[in-house]
Amino acid sequence: MGTSWKMNKTLAQARDYTVRLVKELGDRDLTGVQPFIIPPFTALATVREIAVDDPRVILGAQNAHWDDAGAWTGEISVPQALDAGARIIEIGHSERRQHFGETIETTRLKVAAALRHGALALLCVGEPAEVRDAGRSTAYILEQAEGALAGLSDEQLRSVLIAYEPIWAIGEAGRPATPEELRGPFAALRERFGDRVRGLLYGGSVNQDNAPDLLRIDGVDGLFVGRAAWEVEGFLALLDIA
Numbered sequence: 001m002g003t004s005w006k007m008n009k010t011l012a013q014a015r016d017y018t019v020r021l022v023k024e025l026g027d028r029d030l031t032g033v034q035p036f037i038i039p040p041f042t043a044l045a046t047v048r049e050i051a052v053d054d055p056r057v058i059l060g061a062q063n064a065h066w067d068d069a070g071a072w073t074g075e076i077s078v079p080q081a082l083d084a085g086a087r088i089i090e091i092g093h094s095e096r097r098q099h100f101g102e103t104i105e106t107t108r109l110k111v112a113a114a115l116r117h118g119a120l121a122l123l124c125v126g127e128p129a130e131v132r133d134a135g136r137s138t139a140y141i142l143e144q145a146e147g148a149l150a151g152l153s154d155e156q157l158r159s160v161l162i163a164y165e166p167i168w169a170i171g172e173a174g175r176p177a178t179p180e181e182l183r184g185p186f187a188a189l190r191e192r193f194g195d196r197v198r199g200l201l202y203g204g205s206v207n208q209d210n211a212p213d214l215l216r217i218d219g220v221d222g223l224f225v226g227r228a229a230w231e232v233e234g235f236l237a238l239l240d241i242a
């Protein structure tokens, strides 16, 4: 169960959230649940300094370049993200595909870079509404996943998480996918990648009301949450549900 804060939170807000999270987690039983937070790059090191007090919470970066260093103004590399405290590298979120030119090929390069440096790769896949309406959701997301994960060994796949996040389900303009809509895509992901990847997550307008039903879907190992986990109480409630 994890959250990306996207382009939100100042350092003070990130600090406040993490201090409260670590305090509230206390000796809560998290058996079977892996909390993760993906802050903006600017807050990663600060969140790390606080989150080390509860090693059950792991951190991620929202993106990283495939090269280790060099003339890539505005980018950060996987080694830099790891240095700042990340263990997970999020790759191919639909906002990056839509607005920043992320392609299947760049996601493939980024997955390879993450794995080369011992990080977990969190690959996001998801189709736009018109693809869903044309009945092509499963083919579309399998193409994204197969393209990004092409050529990986079984050992490498064990460090990959796939998050299925239909674009039409994400953010203010989205609506959560129904369990019926998710059965087909998750069955296909499970059949194709099965137990070879570390886990399959669902993301898109998850909240405390729909989380129990979403977690019951065959093939869903966990949830990747935006808005509903941006307040620490929301994240804690979702961790309790999981």
Ligand code: PEP
Binding pocket: 004, 165, 169, 170, 171, 172, 174, 203, 204, 205, 206, 224, 225, 226, 227, 228
């Ligand atoms: C997301 O953008 O990945 C996401 C899951 O957002 P939200 O939960 O806010 O729909």
